[in-house]
Amino acid sequence: MKSHRSPLLRGFLACAAVLLVIGVADAALHDVLAQNPFGAPKSAQPAEPEAGGLIGWLLAKQSEFYRQMSSTIRAAKSDGSAVWTLLFISFAYGIFHAAGPGHGKAVIASYLVANRETARRGIALSFASALMQSMVAILIVGISAWILNATARTMCKAEGAIEIASYGLIALFGLRLVWVKGLTFIRALQAAQPVPAMAGVPHDHHAHSHHQDTHDHQHHDHGHAHHGHDHVHDEHCGHSHGPTPSELAGPGGWQRGFAAILTVGIRPCSGAILVLVFALAQGLFWAGIAATLLMGLGTAITVAAIAVVAVSAKDVAARLSGARDGGGALFMRGLEFGAAALVLLFGAGLLLGYIAAERTTCF
Amino acid sequence: MRALFGYLLVAAMMLVSGAASAHPHVWITASSELLYAEDGSITGVRHAWTFDDMFSAYAVQGLESKTKGAYTREELVPLAQTNVESLKEYAYFTFAKADGKKERFQEPVDYFLDYKDAVLTLHFTLALKNPVKPKQLVLEVFDRSFFIDFQMAKDNPVKLVGAPSGCQMKLERPSDGTATAQKLNEQTFTDGPNANFGMMFANKITVDCP
Numbered sequence: 001m002k003s004h005r006s007p008l009l010r011g012f013l014a015c016a017a018v019l020l021v022i023g024v025a026d027a028a029l030h031d032v033l034a035q036n037p038f039g040a041p042k043s044a045q046p047a048e049p050e051a052g053g054l055i056g057w058l059l060a061k062q063s064e065f066y067r068q069m070s071s072t073i074r075a076a077k078s079d080g081s082a083v084w085t086l087l088f089i090s091f092a093y094g095i096f097h098a099a100g101p102g103h104g105k106a107v108i109a110s111y112l113v114a115n116r117e118t119a120r121r122g123i124a125l126s127f128a129s130a131l132m133q134s135m136v137a138i139l140i141v142g143i144s145a146w147i148l149n150a151t152a153r154t155m156c157k158a159e160g161a162i163e164i165a166s167y168g169l170i171a172l173f174g175l176r177l178v179w180v181k182g183l184t185f186i187r188a189l190q191a192a193q194p195v196p197a198m199a200g201v202p203h204d205h206h207a208h209s210h211h212q213d214t215h216d217h218q219h220h221d222h223g224h225a226h227h228g229h230d231h232v233h234d235e236h237c238g239h240s241h242g243p244t245p246s247e248l249a250g251p252g253g254w255q256r257g258f259a260a261i262l263t264v265g266i267r268p269c270s271g272a273i274l275v276l277v278f279a280l281a282q283g284l285f286w287a288g289i290a291a292t293l294l295m296g297l298g299t300a301i302t303v304a305a306i307a308v309v310a311v312s313a314k315d316v317a318a319r320l321s322g323a324r325d326g327g328g329a330l331f332m333r334g335l336e337f338g339a340a341a342l343v344l345l346f347g348a349g350l351l352l353g354y355i356a357a358e359r360t361t362c363f
Numbered sequence: 364m365r366a367l368f369g370y371l372l373v374a375a376m377m378l379v380s381g382a383a384s385a386h387p388h389v390w391i392t393a394s395s396e397l398l399y400a401e402d403g404s405i406t407g408v409r410h411a412w413t414f415d416d417m418f419s420a421y422a423v424q425g426l427e428s429k430t431k432g433a434y435t436r437e438e439l440v441p442l443a444q445t446n447v448e449s450l451k452e453y454a455y456f457t458f459a460k461a462d463g464k465k466e467r468f469q470e471p472v473d474y475f476l477d478y479k480d481a482v483l484t485l486h487f488t489l490a491l492k493n494p495v496k497p498k499q500l501v502l503e504v505f506d507r508s509f510f511i512d513f514q515m516a517k518d519n520p521v522k523l524v525g526a527p528s529g530c531q532m533k534l535e536r537p538s539d540g541t542a543t544a545q546k547l548n549e550q551t552f553t554d555g556p557n558a559n560f561g562m563m564f565a566n567k568i569t570v571d572c573p
Contacts, residue, residue, distance in 0.1 A: 063387060063512070070417040151425035153445060270388050274417050281420040 058096055065093035066271060069291065073279050076287050083287055090275075090291035094298020097271065098130075105303045107170055107346055109310040111260050114177050114339035116314075122307030125260055127300040132265025133272075134296030136162070138289050140268055141276035146285060152277070159273065164351070166267035171347025173263045177340035181333070188333040269295070387512035390415035393504055394516040397532075397570065398488075399525040405500055405570075407468070407490035408457060409524075413516075419483040432481075439476035439483075446485055447471045455489055456506050456513065461497035468492065498572060505537070505565035515566045527572060535567040 068089050075082035098105060108129065112122045140158060144150040272292045279288025314335070321328035396409040414422065422442060428434045450456070451470070459466040474487035504513050514536070515521065521534055 066388075067390070067415075070415070074416075145424055149425050152422050155424070274388060274421050277424050278417045278420040281424065 062096045065089050069275055073282055086291055087294050090294040091298045094295035095302050098299035098302035105306055107264055107343055109306050110339040110342040112307055112311050113314050114181055114336045119308045119311040122311050123304040125257055126304035126307050129261045129265035130296040130300035134292045137268035137272035137292055145277055145280055163267055167350035169263045171351055174344025174347045178344050181337040181340040185333045185337040188330045389418045389511045391513050392516050393513055394520050396522045396524050403527040404494040404496035406494045409488045411484055411486050413482055413484040416482050434478040436475050443474050443476040447474045458503045460501040461495040462499055466491055500570045502568040503565045509564055521568050530570055530572040533569045537564045
């Protein structure tokens with residue numbers, strides 16, 4: 001299955017890689033630059049030129065569902081069955097709304113590609129981060145508005161702080177990925193130059209001894225010591241053999257995943273906060289909570305679908321490029337590095353964009 | 364081939380994700396008055412912006428009021444203050460051009476909030492830094508980030524107060540995407556670097572005077 005690829009196929013792969021990089025760079029740059037399309041200081045989130053077609057339809061659907069929410073919550077005060085409508089609308093809104101770097105869809109997809117994760121883990125990560133996002137929104141409104149009866153202004157400041165923190169986390173997370181993947185990529189480059197590196201002696205040695213270490217340490221102390229080893233292990237074995245399922249499911253997997261969940265999930269969606277406060281004002285806070293959770297479920301489904309697409313696309317590419325050969329491995333490591341860089345770009349873009357934007361909620 | 368397809372899909376998804384992040388969370392129904400001096404020059408704009416019920420509930424959250432669920436103009440003074448202060452950063456979402464030349468506004472005056480039927484209306488007056496007497500005035504109201512969706516009111520969206528006779532007002536609403544998008548292309552072409560993408564959601568008021 002893996003040995004000889006026709007030049008044509010390799011050509012296609014190269015094109016695909018270029019397209020991916022362009023698409024990805026465009027999306028990232030879009031977020032960095034569109035904050036400031038014409039040097040004006042006050043632009044906010046990117047406004048898209050081509051609002052027709054699919055994007056226009058998505059926008060229209062989102063707005064439609066979102067706008068129905070307030071009237072449905074109002075109706076639920078007197079008519080209990082309206083709650084079901086509310087839940088359905090929230091769910092649908094979540095599905096359509098699960099977009100935008102703030103919601104971490106692109107971050108999750110890039111993370112999965114960079115870290116050679118499985119589709120199953122992609123789905124789990126999507127659901128966990130969406131659930132966390134909902135919980136953060138509920139907690140913010142629950143504590144500040146319901147318990148403390150804080151004003152919108154105070155809530156907004158809290159939101160703003162969390163937002164900055166979350167963008168910073170994405171950038172940091174991206175930085176770490178870039179560091180790890182960059183090293184791996186450089187090693188792959190070095191390995192590819194003299195010999196089309198097949199499994200070399202040092203690699204075998206390192207990988208296995210570290211595995212041993214990991215297990216030994218794990219029984220006594222966990223967390224940090226273990227994490228450190230996992231890290232080293234990752235760098236060393238990265239360049240010459242592809243991921244095996246045991247590596248992915250291995251210890252430390254959930255810790256790595258937790259960083260992704262936290263990074264993406266800590267930022268609440270402004271829509272959810274507005275719905276919660278509105279529900280609270282109507283004396284139906286529980287309906288707001290239910291709506292927020294359903295929104296989260298809808299979001300999770302869309303993000304999970306994208307995660308699966310990203311992972312499968314990468315798997316197909318890995319198979320076609322013969323990831324175990326020198327060139328193919330190099331290609332895949334480069335791809336992973338690119339995905340890591342994308343996470344960093346998203347973080348930096350959001351962080352820089354924040355300074356000029358997002359205040360609108362506070363107004 | 365499948366890889367290519369997959370990548371295209373991923374790339375497309377990411378592009379979409381970047382784009383769709385811009386969707387409104389706040390809806391404003393606006394009505395505006397253009398203010399004229401006696402000599403027929405335009406001195407400023409008076410806006411009345413009614414927020415949607417969801418945002419209104421959010422904005423009054425935690426505010427103290429004598430009567431539960433009702434807020435007097437006095438009780439809303441601090442909020443109105445915050446509003447106009449925050450609006451400054453966004454140039455009050457109001458962009459004027461007199462015979463093609465950009466005009467600037469002073470800080471808002473006479474601002475206050477009304478709370479009626481569970482929605483807030485923000486009133487404020489923007490005076491032009493320099494009153495103008497152009498043949499054509501173009502006033503646009505929009506949020507280029509599209510976080511706020513501006514719609515001009517159904518009835519009496521624009522009033523000309525004290526305008527010289529013979530002035531003609533025309534309002535273009537950002538109805539559906541396609542028509543405006545085409546117009547946008549032309550405009551982008553003609554306006555060069557001043558063109559702006561968020562414009563497609565703009566409410567464009569044009570006043571031609573003889």
